[in-house]
Amino acid sequence: MTSCALALLALALLAPPAGAAIVDLDARDNTPAAPVEVSLDSGAYTLVPVDVAGGGAYTATNFWSTVERCDETGGDCRYGWIWQYVFASDSIPETQVVAPGRWATPELAFASAIEASFDLYEAETVRFYFVDGEFPDNQEGVSFEIVLVPEPGRAVLVLVGALALAARHLLLRPRPA
Numbered sequence: 001m002t003s004c005a006l007a008l009l010a011l012a013l014l015a016p017p018a019g020a021a022i023v024d025l026d027a028r029d030n031t032p033a034a035p036v037e038v039s040l041d042s043g044a045y046t047l048v049p050v051d052v053a054g055g056g057a058y059t060a061t062n063f064w065s066t067v068e069r070c071d072e073t074g075g076d077c078r079y080g081w082i083w084q085y086v087f088a089s090d091s092i093p094e095t096q097v098v099a100p101g102r103w104a105t106p107e108l109a110f111a112s113a114i115e116a117s118f119d120l121y122e123a124e125t126v127r128f129y130f131v132d133g134e135f136p137d138n139q140e141g142v143s144f145e146i147v148l149v150p151e152p153g154r155a156v157l158v159l160v161g162a163l164a165l166a167a168r169h170l171l172l173r174p175r176p177a
Contacts, residue, residue, distance in 0.1 A: 020147045022050060024057035025085050027130050027138035032086075035127035042120045044149040047097065049083065049113035049142070051106075056143020060109035061130070065137040067104050074104035081109035085142050089126045092118055096131075106140065113142075117149075 023036055030036055050056040060081040070077040080102035088094040097116040103109040120126075132138060 020145050022056055022143055022145050023128055024141060024143045025128055025130060026058075026141045027061040027063065027132070028135050028141075030129045030141070031135060032127075032129050032131060035129035037125050037127050038146060039123070039125050040120055040146070041123045041148075043151075044119050045117060046147045046149055047087070047116040047118075048145045048147055049110065049115065050145050051110045051143065054143075055145075058106075058141040058143045060103070060106035060113075061141050062106075062139040063132050063137070065139055070102075070104040074108050075101050077102040077104060080104055081106045083109045083113040083142055084130075085128060085144075086131050087116070087118070087126055087128050089120070089124050091120065091122075091124060092126065 021038065023038060025036055051059040060083050062079075062081045064079040067080045068078045070080060081104070082102055083099040084097060086094055086096050095116070095118070097114065099109070099112040099114050101109070101112050103112070118126075130138070130141075
């Protein structure tokens with residue numbers, strides 16, 4: 001195996017995972033009774049916030065349809081834009097992802113958005129939704145990307161194995177006399 005082939009193999013093994021999916025949660029529609037359901041294989045996952053500029057349908061949500069009494073920075077509002085949602089599955093208890101604060105604009109709320117993560121030990125369906133009492137007054141929603149975290153241990157083992165095979169090939173090839 002040439003050094004070029006080894007370099008390509010290493011890049012392929014260490015490349016970011018393909019097929020990350022963006023989930024768009026609508027604050028009026030995606031309730032515990034009507035969640036967005038995503039079937040996932042076993043693995044470690046990270047939920048990465050995305051806004052409209054990043055390919056999502058939403059930037060933030062407002063459960064009150066109003067913005068009131070914010071400070072001079074656009075934060076610490078009594079009512080305002082927030083970034084939060086809930087996820088659960090058969091093996092994951094209901095987990096709230098809540099970014100701190102209520103904000104004057106969706107962009108400020110998105111700036112406070114946080115990542116979440118979970119592990120699945122077998123393939124299953126994960127549910128994503130909002131928990132709120134009155135959905136008719138809700139505005140917009142949140143978007144995030146589901147990213148499968150690569151398993152560096154497996155990639156390293158494959159790379160070491162490929163290097164060992166290449167070294168063995170070099171040691172066993174006939175030498176000119």
